[in-house]
Amino acid sequence: MTTATIDKAAPTRKVKYGSMSRDRAWALRWSYFFLVIFAIFFLTPPIYMFITSLKSSAEISAATNPWWVFHPTLENYAGLLTSNQFLRFFWNSAIVSIFVVTITMLISVPAAFALSRMRFWGSATLATGVFLTYLIPETLLFIPLFKMFAVIGDWTGIQLINKWYVLLILYPTLTVPFCTWIMIGYFASIPKELDEAAVIDGASWLQTLTRIFIPVAFPGIIAATIFAFTVSWAQFLYPLVFTTSTDQLVMPVGIITSLIKGDVFNWGQIMTGALLGAAPPLIIYAFLMDYYIAGLTAGATKG
Amino acid sequence: MADVALQPNRAAAQTARKRSSLHNALKRKSTVAFLMTLPLLLLIAALVIYPAFYAVHLATLNKSMQRFVGLSNFEFLFKRETFWLVVKQSCIFAITAVIFKAVLGFIIAHFVHNIPAKGQRKWRGMLLVPWVIPPAMSTLAWLWLFDPSYSAFNYTLSFFGIGPIPWTGDAMWARFSVILVNIWVGAPFFMIMYLAALKSVPEQLYEAAAIDGANWWQRIWYVTLPMMRNIIAITTLFSLIVTFANFDIVRILTAGGPLDQTHIFATWAFRIGIEGSDIPLGASVSLFMVPILAVAAIFILRDISKRGNEA
């Protein structure tokens, strides 16, 4: 081909700089090094929970190397999984969480749909307002709510204190705002042309919601569901305040109040209980990690 | 002929229209929309906004809630040394923890962002675990790790000749432990948020900066941080509020001890209001969070909206 080849002498290689690809390789090695350190920091407690759960009480009090199990045993697991009390805690948590998730989605999804799609008077302020309610923490509200429910109990005879179903009323205040916010983000990202096509095809607003939006925003719905479940399962303050009898307790409170009897701490059982208590969110996370993370960041990057 | 024929039709049409106006009102967009948001509004009004104001009312009553005592609950608190201790501890606790969480989260996010995309998912998964585990459960694990007699940390440290540390027994160490656990639980949240934000910065901006002559920290300072200002502000605000109002960690780890040296608003309010059965006083304590939170919120939100107008 036509190239004006300029005859040059052998190229002079001024070795002033290190190789760029070598620099990049070193940057990568340092990244992995620090990531391993952070991973150790983050994963030590759960791993330690697991190690301890396999130890018998004897081995724990023998104060041998705490980081290793010499005589692994499943007696802690057997003990808890056959304990009616423990199973009661698990059951209560499960029921409460499932109900709360359902209630949350039933409230959030229509609200999010209305706020993101149907421009009505005040919708923008309402959407921001929903977000702002998160700024009123539960630790502010638990005392007045306690009093309120006691008063309602006296007036109407409906027992609200020390009943697990009162949590069904309370937990949504923690889950609904954020779930609504997540769903608003997902709904807003659905192109308007889809609604218009549906309207032309003859769909009412409700039909548009159920037949078009929900299927298309399904990942968002999953993310919101996971979030609602995780928050419900992990609640500690509200159940601690509002439920006191053993058979009304949910997992977090149950484990702490019942397994810690007086000054005797059966750490093997406690750690097993804690691990079993942490299991459902962890399992969901392991399988649905991407939805989990998408739910968290959906709010952030969109708003 | 035509007029006569039209009359009865028109009358029929009028009555039909009257009957269906309610029907139409229901079908109108704004009504449906309002109905759809009604449960949300009711929930928040009844269980968030009303209790907040009720708390103010409660704070003005005496212990048995029979008499109106105005601001005397607050006067009582202001004179108590423990109260000011709680204020100081809450603020130090929140600010320290949030700063460390944010910085740690930012650093980790960068490292995760640097490794090839295939591995990122795995590492991200591992590093988010503290946030997935219910804080109450993981705090139990820390409690065991800090146990005065059997602490695994002390066991390991003893090999380096470092004496047993009273993680929850000594005031300073207890505060350290509480902050440490809080950082442990919260840093992954920052990491995941910052990672998403990092990914949203166009790669070409970094390339342009590289060509313009920026080294790695100049790229972070001039490109990354400005682009992430909004996210940093929002996550910081979120976290300040959540950390400030934290209950689980302190309650389980130290229950406010030793000697009230780790009490924060939430745990002290619980001690006074529920355990001590003095609801109005407990409400007063909780309420004191509001002005502090409001000030922080105003500062940060103002910063966000200012950036929003610029960006």
Add this chain to the structure above:
Amino acid sequence: MADVTLRKVVKRYDEVEAVRGIDLDIADHEFVVLVGPSGCGKSTTLRMIAGLEDISDGDIMIGGDVVNDVPPKDRDIAMVFQNYALYPHMTVAENMSFGLRLKRYPKAEIKSRVDEAARMLDIVELVDRKPKQLSGGQRQRVAMGRAIVRNPKVFLFDEPLSNLDAKLRVQMRIEIKKVHQKVRTTTVYVTHDQVEAMTLADRVVVMNHGRIEQIGTPNELYHKPATKFVASFIGSPAMNFVPCRLEDLAGKLHVRLTDRIAFPLPPARAARYQGIPRADKLLLGLRPEHITEAKPHPEPGVEAFQTVLDVTEPMGMETLIYFTLEGAQVCGRVNPNAGAQDGAPLRLAVDLNNMHLLNEVTGVVL
């Protein structure tokens, strides 16, 4: 200012070779355009010159120094990106001066350079605005300003006009050419648009599948393409290719297109193609402007024939005609009043003085 040399540059991604051995010499002050379809390796090559991609094999030299391992910031180059890559939180002036501020140039110098570049690009009123307040064309100018201000050895352009609408593209092309006339920096410009290549370049490098197909001035590439790829890539509407064979008829060399159409070759061409085996499958390459309406007194080398038109496209100053020959769709350009009509027959003439003969199998121009 500096020259740029690429010697046997290769870029490998895992197993795939995106760039397969490029040799290129770009002289000082030259404006070279790398052009080719998507995926041909032109952007990758540009990014290797910039230092944004590692070089798998070969050497790249800027101003006589091998820069393989030199990071971008030390190569003294400036780049204009397709998406402008302006820093959104900085004003126009801050965007343009960023590189200089990093290198701690004195404030007075920075100001004078920015002012001069702004004046050259006609963006003086915009210097205090943020990128989001600017239109696409204005942003592109700011991106160019950022490059000019650095006064580098080489300008690199990565498809800078692809995001602009057609009219703006024409305008910016002229701007870029004017800037080059003024500033005379060595420029490597990447585009997939052959019109940009032809109008801007001193020399054009046509790339395909990671290799250079041909390097030459726009005229050379247009009139003397070396391969079928170059011939069909350059020029719009594209060159026509009709399957044909060489035939000896009545003592003269003919090119046979169909059973009924065989054109005698002009003497110069006949001499050139004499040695080609008559059995070879060939392609006749003719640009549309060389297929016109038959004129009463044709020049030597221009042969007439009759055909039925499929479609006509009246463009105003000419009419494009489309017809089919041996299964191939052919495009020609006729005078608007030549009587061309959809579906009607027309007497056309081909100018064989400007024909190209290609080997159908190898794609090489003979």
